[in-house]
Amino acid sequence: MTTVPPAASFDPASATIAVVTFNRSSLLTRLLESIVAMDPKPGHVVIIDNASTDDTAEVVESFRPRVGTEIVYRRMETNTGGSGGFSEGMRVAYEIGSEWIWLMDDDVEVIEDGLAKMGAWAPRFKSIQGRRYDYDGSEFYWQYRVAEPLGIPIPFAPAAFDASGYKPMNSGCFEGMFIHRDIVAKIGLPDPRFFIYWDDQTYGWLASRETESVIVDEFVLRRTREIRQWDMGVRHMNASSDAYRYYIMRNRAYIKQYYRALGVHRPLPFAVGTALTFGKELIRLALVERTVRGTSNLFRGLRDGRRIARDRTWRPMPPLLDPAR
Template sequence: MSPTRSPADARPSTFDPSTATIAIVTFNRSGLLTRLLESIALMDPKPGHVVIVDNASTDDTTELVESYREKLGTQLVYRRLETNTGGSGGFSEGMKVAYELGSTWIWLMDDDVEIIPDGLERMGHWTPRFKSIQGRRYDFDGSEFYWQYRVAEPLAIPIPFAPAGFDESGFKPMNSGCFEGMFIHRDIVGQIGLPDPRFFIYWDDQLYGWLASRKTTSVIVDEFVLRRTREIKQWDMGIRHMNASSNAYRYYIMRNRAHIKNYYRALHVYNPVLFGAGTALTFGKELIRLFFVERTVRGTSNLLRGLRDGGKIARDASWRPMPALEGVGG
């Protein structure tokens, strides 16, 4: 399946690929990381830097990365962390490194995707107009992956049936984000700070994208630039799919509602009734995921434990949002 060109192709672009950095987070998945690095080696054009943050992998990730240092055709920066900080900590570190390198554009991605060869060029078409951009992805089977790009702000949950189609403009406004392909300008990073490592996993990218949308017009564009390389168990709901989860995800999806609540409070958009409804809907969705995708009732305790620990976070008087970075790193 080959991507189709969007109306952006008719626009002259001032985008310089060398000003972009791809920041990748990996953990014990050297096989998947190999496919991503191979796709980067085939990219045209290439970014100025590739930053790989290794969350203390115990497999052969270090040796693999070093074997690609001369193959990528661009500067490789490898950061191996001493402990596993989760996707949240990894992306926070990756963003920090990319920002301190002086990157104008930062393209975040997990290790379970590969890049369409001209993906960076396609994203670059939109940079004269927008500073927070999300491209599209193919799923593992080659189908068009649907991502929930809109958030019901008072509820702080994604809208699952936001329209998938694009009009002739080739873009749609979004108020969310996904670290599997977020493409963001350093000016916005400077204003909203780094991704919050306290999330560990889950909700961190949605919250970060929402913060970005408060500073600039954020968009998802009709450009297929990534392909997922890992198959995930799903429940086919007809027009949408629901993915399988894990006990860790169930815990953090409920616990981290408290971090979102604290951000909402700090930004004076918190409505306790509506936010509470969003939390209840999230809990219900996770029960459905357990029953219909994973076909088990075990795991409910992790949801309850997440709610309990989230209550402690919400009551922490010392909690503060991530600070802005303006003036840091040039």
């Protein structure tokens, strides 16, 4: 039986849901509908619109009288990617004084009592990841452990939970990360330079260096977008895109820079991790997307990553001052 700590010190109004969206107003509508049905509700909902050209702004306005909590809407001038959107969403949530920040994409919906479930763990931990259902209602497996020397997730980390109801993690996923402002103050905002990919893993890894980070056995989100994938039982491999393939390889350089800055970079194991990442993308092309086209984007990402890795002026995201303190 899962052991859940008491929720006495958690105030739902102290939490903010921060959502990043881009040209997917129909998915955003489903997410906002689920927030309307939430009980309890967060104190704020921050929506970062990555310069959408559809009716996203109108959809947001239509929910203001219905959602039951304050909506803060920010439209970016350009598409800053998921990384830039989550960085801005975290910044806004932090500056309005949120104690807890719950990050999510627009292609999920919140389980009605999801915030209560996350809040039950808030007195004990400050970096928490809940579980989510996949599009078809199955349990989504997320790779919550990183092999630090390699800088890649461990695909065979155990899926089962014991009676404690949680497992230590050293990664993160912006589709459901629940993080306390104290940790945000220490590690700074998510790094917008990633644009997409590896940004949430890196941010979760940074958080785990400051606090005990956990994934808890609580289903709090449901994915609402179907993604083509190769089913491997408990685990699966999703289809990708040329943009993802490029950033998967390019952004290895940003992980390397963070590792160097924090004194954990080991060149040979990290190079092995990069080679394994490249090989995984070849497998994804062959078995999920049934093509060999797209490899040029992997090589282009490696090339541009080398320039980033040679930049000796590069610095990590800085810690934040905390005006609420």
